[in-house]
Amino acid sequence: MSIVANLPRRTLSLSEEEAARPVAMHLTGRQRLSSEERTLSEKIFEEFRSDPRHHEFVLGCLNCGECTTGCPAARFYDFSPREMLQIAANGDATTLWDAMQEKIWACCQCYTCNMRCRFGNDIAGIISVMRELSVYHGLEATRRTLAPFGRSLTLLMTVGTQVSSDMIQPDFFRDWGPFATGSDKVWQVGADVMRRAIPTDVLQTTRSAWEVSVQTSLELFRIYEETGVLDMLRGLDPDLTEMLVDIIEERREEFQEARERFADEIAGMKGPVATFQG
Amino acid sequence: MNPILVLGAGPAGLSAASELASLGAPTILVERESFLGGNPIRWHYSLLAPDLKPAEEVIGALVKKVQADARIERHLSTTLEKAEVGAKGYRVTLKTADTSEIRDVSAVVLATGFDHFDSRRKYEYGYGRFPDVIDFKEFELMLHENKVVRPSDGRVPQRIAWILCVGSRDVQVGNPWCCRLGCAVSIKQAVEVRQKHPEVDAYVYYMDIRTYGLWEDLYWKSMQEYGVKFIRGRIGAVTPAEGGGRLLATGEDTILSRPTEVPFDMIVLASGMEPSAGTKQVAALFGVPVGPEGFLTPQLTDLNPVDSGLPGLFLAGAATGPKAIPDAVTEGMGAALRAFQYARS
Amino acid sequence: MLTANEIRKVVAERTAHQRGTGKKVVDVREEMEHLEEKGEIIIHRIRAVNRPVELHTLFGWTKQIPTDRLWHHKSCGQCGNIPGYPSSLLWLMNETGRTYLNEPHQTSCTAWNYHGTATSNPVALAAVAARNFHRAYETDHFPLIHCGTSYGDYKEMRKLLVENATVRTKVRDVLRKMGRDLVIPEEIVHYSEWVHAMTPELVARQKLPLSGVIATVHEPCHYYKMVPEDAVYDEAVYSGQRPAVPSGILMALGATVADYSTWYDCCGFGFRHILSEREFSRSFANLRKIRPMIEEAHADVAITSDTGCVTTLDKSQWIGKTHGLEYMLPVLSDVQFAALALGAHPYKIAQVHWHSSSAERLMTKMGIDWQAAKAEFREYLKALQSGAQPELLHPAHGEIEKFFAINKGQVLPDEAVTPAAPTATSGAGPGGRS
CATH class of the missing domain: 3.40.50.11810 (Rossmann fold)
Known part of the structure; x- marks a missing residue:
């Protein structure tokens, strides 16, 4: 029998058995993956294809390349929104797995591809779906990519703002020049005084983008607990997640103490301020 | 028999009027422009694909035939203002700048055609911003006058790009249909340039090449005999090239999967076809059903593409969708026959 | 250049087309009215007290821009890096005699995080949006969104909440657990739209x-x-x-x-x-x-x-x-x-x-x-x-507001137009379908 007849087609219709044959493994690149990775990639692929957003975001593709032309990331990275869309529309578990290692993180989420796409695809949106899955399954490459974000994740989870002025340290942001950090010698005062010179009290903090009340951050954390975000984060970074839970626990205690302290003021009030228990 | 009204004097309308006259029917031909011939004459098309015969020669023959026929009453610079259903046929009001005339007609052929897409709506190509980005109908005029020069400085261009599907196959501008002719016309233009100026580099940026049927020959020859270059992928941005003077066309070569950035002296946009203002107007006046694209919808697109389904109302040419001249002429003949049968019955 | 009317025609045709081909471009604001009638959501209305100005959007739709009594939805990047951005906006409001709340009781939209690190999901984003919407509502100040991404995200979340009953139910459940309800503002308004609406008044003070x-x-x-x-x-x-x-x-x-x-x-x-x-x-x-x-x-x-x-x-x-x-x-x-x-x-x-x-x-x-x-x-x-007090554009917040999103005596859900109780099929309430 001719060897050509035995060659598997690289399609989605390969059964598990077919896909496990050596020739198929070679042609689809799956021999690079460990058996655990193969299993996980199949699972991710299934979840990806069955996400309701897949049907809504991926409509078809003329391969015109306009998305890639307008893409800022494509200009500087080995990345192409067209390729991502092709993988989303016609790819298999291996191509999706490969794309989810690094490429999806090149995307700027600027939505220029969406605005350009003559077919009306939501390319930035489908890339986000891939990213969510890569976080949820705690892929190693994702952990590496997001490693520098521990600080902003902490801020985000605890007070719901990402950038605080004390993150913009001269050491790490030397390329932004002396003015961005409020540390310029011209003014001869510290960054805290520079913050106090902002004419609104809510912004006179260096620890988060603005002062966030304890109730607000507890409400936010409640949302994260209830909507699975905390579980997602646990998959990515269990240590960080435990630390966040501790921080929030402290804030809950702080909140309860304040509740007693301000009992009289709150007594006559209605709405969440009266009912929210932290 | 009351006369039969033909609306529009492009290839389809001229063909219908000329056939009706030859059948012996009194015919009124109404055209909103001041001349006969439609878009090919209006925009001074040069050679016509695929046989590369001059447009003036092809359309000119039809125009002469209509002009020479005393049975055809010609109304130029005239529009239809009103249409009411009559006892048989329609009572219509024909309007010029200073006159208004009511006529009873036994049947109507709608041959109101298409308009070229306004390429300013695809701002990333810089049409309307850079003088050297032009529309392919403007390039037809250059070819027609044998003056292929850059509008900005009058120099002969050294490298020209054609961008296909501008305002076609694109939901972002609301035009998802194919114009059917952009490929052939652009390739024809590239061939025409290379015939006259072999030193000019010609690049065609495409998604698919749709030189359907026998027109494929033009596509092959353009590569084999005229060295036209084809790059699969769209240009997505046109910016001034460094060093001044030229335009940098940026895109993705989707076959080689790599970015492409080429400086051009001139960029020609194959702007798509949309239902003309006249087509939209008659659709509303006569209540002809239109599809989501805005073109008139025949009653049976397969078995009877020239019947509107409304009594005494027949359709021909690009009013029902993008069409090449030979097809428009054929439909004009078909619509003439159906209108004549109706008027006589 | 095309004339403005030609453009309007183009976009109208585009809308008609996109509707015709099943690509959803429906005015979610119409859907919101139906949902409110069914008691599924509360619409935070723009009222006369907000002194609205009418502007137009891409499809020629009208959009009411409230110019007074506004709730500042600050931007997480802005406030850290470019404090002059919110300060200037507040200053312009003071100059033109507009009232507002600039509170500590606001989270960011968290979409920076979603678009940057994907450590969130659409239900969480929608719940965060709705949480902030409700806070603005209970203070009876209309949300004015400082950030382009928050604006884009909130528009997406509004669409999601309106079009997807499952997300809507889930978000309502979460909100009710913290004493809040599902409120969607009548319009999602970016501060630059406020600027556009205020142009004559600003120019008069140039x-x-x-x-x-x-x-x-x-x-x-x-x-x-x-x-x-x-x-x-x-x-x-x-x-x-x-x-x-x-x-x-x-x-x-x-x-x-x-x-x-x-x-x-x-x-x-x-x-x-x-x-x-x-x-x-x-x-x-x-x-x-x-x-x-x-x-x-x-x-x-x-x-x-x-x-x-x-x-x-x-x-x-x-x-x-x-x-x-x-x-x-x-x-x-x-x-x-x-x-x-x-x-x-x-x-x-x-x-x-x-x-x-x-x-x-x-x-x-x-x-x-x-x-x-x-x-x-x-x-x-x-x-x-040397310890001088800073000059502020609005009164400083008291100690109590470091902890509590205090009620300032404004409209609360039970005092506002009371929507009908959600039906069982809408799956509202903690025991509902999710």
Whole structure:
């Protein structure tokens, strides 16, 4: 029998058995993956294809390349929104797995591809779906990519703002020049005084983008607990997640103490301020 | 028999009027422009694909035939203002700048055609911003006058790009249909340039090449005999090239999967076809059903593409969708026959 | 150029087409009315007290822009990096006699995080949006969104909440557990739309003529590329072919708004990139945006209306000199620029000193005595250092507000138009379907 007849087609219709044959493994690149990775990639692929957003975001593709032309990331990275869309529309578990290692993180989420796409695809949106899955399954490459974000994740989870002025340290942001950090010698005062010179009290903090009340951050954390975000984060970074839970626990205690302290003021009030228990 | 009204004097309308006259029917031909011939004459098309015969020669023959026929009453610079259903046929009001005339007609052929897409709506190509980005109908005029020069400085261009599907196959501008002719016309233009100026580099940026049927020959020859270059992928941005003077066309070569950035002296946009203002107007006046694209919808697109389904109302040419001249002429003949049968019955 | 009416026709046809081909472009605001009738949501209405002004969006739809009694939805990037941005906006509101709340009881939209690191999901994003919507509602102040991404995200979340019953139910459940309810504002309003609506009043208070100033506009992607049908367009601005904001106010103030070929390109922010891939952000910002602005348009200033864009375009230039790119084009938000034109203090209010690309040359051109202002500001800083109280645009918040989102005696859900109780099929309530 001719060897050509035995060659598997690289399609989605390969059964598990077919896909496990050596020739198929070679042609689809799956021999690079460990058996655990193969299993996980199949699972991710299934979840990806069955996400309701897949049907809504991926409509078809003329391969015109306009998305890639307008893409800022494509200009500087080995990345192409067209390729991502092709993988989303016609790819298999291996191509999706490969794309989810690094490429999806090149995307700027600027939505220029969406605005350009003559077919009306939501390319930035489908890339986000891939990213969510890569976080949820705690892929190693994702952990590496997001490693520098521990600080902003902490801020985000605890007070719901990402950038605080004390993150913009001269050491790490030397390329932004002396003015961005409020540390310029011209003014001869510290960054805290520079913050106090902002004419609104809510912004006179260096620890988060603005002062966030304890109730607000507890409400936010409640949302994260209830909507699975905390579980997602646990998959990515269990240590960080435990630390966040501790921080929030402290804030809950702080909140309860304040509740007693301000009992009289709150007594006559209605709405969440009266009912929210932290 | 009351006369039969033909609306529009492009290839389809001229063909219908000329056939009706030859059948012996009194015919009124109404055209909103001041001349006969439609878009090919209006925009001074040069050679016509695929046989590369001059447009003036092809359309000119039809125009002469209509002009020479005393049975055809010609109304130029005239529009239809009103249409009411009559006892048989329609009572219509024909309007010029200073006159208004009511006529009873036994049947109507709608041959109101298409308009070229306004390429300013695809701002990333810089049409309307850079003088050297032009529309392919403007390039037809250059070819027609044998003056292929850059509008900005009058120099002969050294490298020209054609961008296909501008305002076609694109939901972002609301035009998802194919114009059917952009490929052939652009390739024809590239061939025409290379015939006259072999030193000019010609690049065609495409998604698919749709030189359907026998027109494929033009596509092959353009590569084999005229060295036209084809790059699969769209240009997505046109910016001034460094060093001044030229335009940098940026895109993705989707076959080689790599970015492409080429400086051009001139960029020609194959702007798509949309239902003309006249087509939209008659659709509303006569209540002809239109599809989501805005073109008139025949009653049976397969078995009877020239019947509107409304009594005494027949359709021909690009009013029902993008069409090449030979097809428009054929439909004009078909619509003439159906209108004549109706008027006589 | 096409005329504005032709453009309207084009977009109307596009809408009709997109409806015809099943691609959803429906006016979610109509759907919201149905949902409110069914008792599924509460619409936070724009009322006379908000002094609304009517503007138009891409599809020619009308959009009410409240101009008074506003709830400031601050931006997480803005407040850290460009404090002059919110300060200038608050200052303009004080100047024009508008009231507002600028509270600590607000989280960011958290979409920075979603677009940067994906450590969130649409249900969480929708719940965060709805939480902030409800807070604005219970204070009876209409939300005004500072950030382009928050604006884009909230429009997406509004769509999601309206179109997806499962998400709606889930979010309502979560909110009820914290004593809140599902409120969606009648309009999602970006602060630049407020500026556009306020143009006549702002121009009337203009102190400095700007005829000699050439400005280039960077249009924030998330303002008009996300849920594009809700962005504001105006026939008087580029014949309605580009978003009206922030170009409109610049033209009205008499600046020359100059065009450049890459106006529709992104700035290079990229969410994650601006922190951990800055080589990318600055390359893109300098090569694709700043350079064309300088070389094609000879700009004196770049103006934009989003936090991330100001940050990227501004902070990326300083390091450019290592590659011979010494542009140092000042980058300001529209409100900073407008505040300067209306006579705001460049350091105390516009806070231009946080910007990496110096605004001094621009201020000279605008006729501002910035040396004097700088000396004054230095004195002010010294005073602050010795314990003086800062000058504030609005009263400071009390100690209690560090902890509690206190009720200020405004409308509460049970006092407002009471919606019918949700039906069992809508799955409302903790015991409902999710």
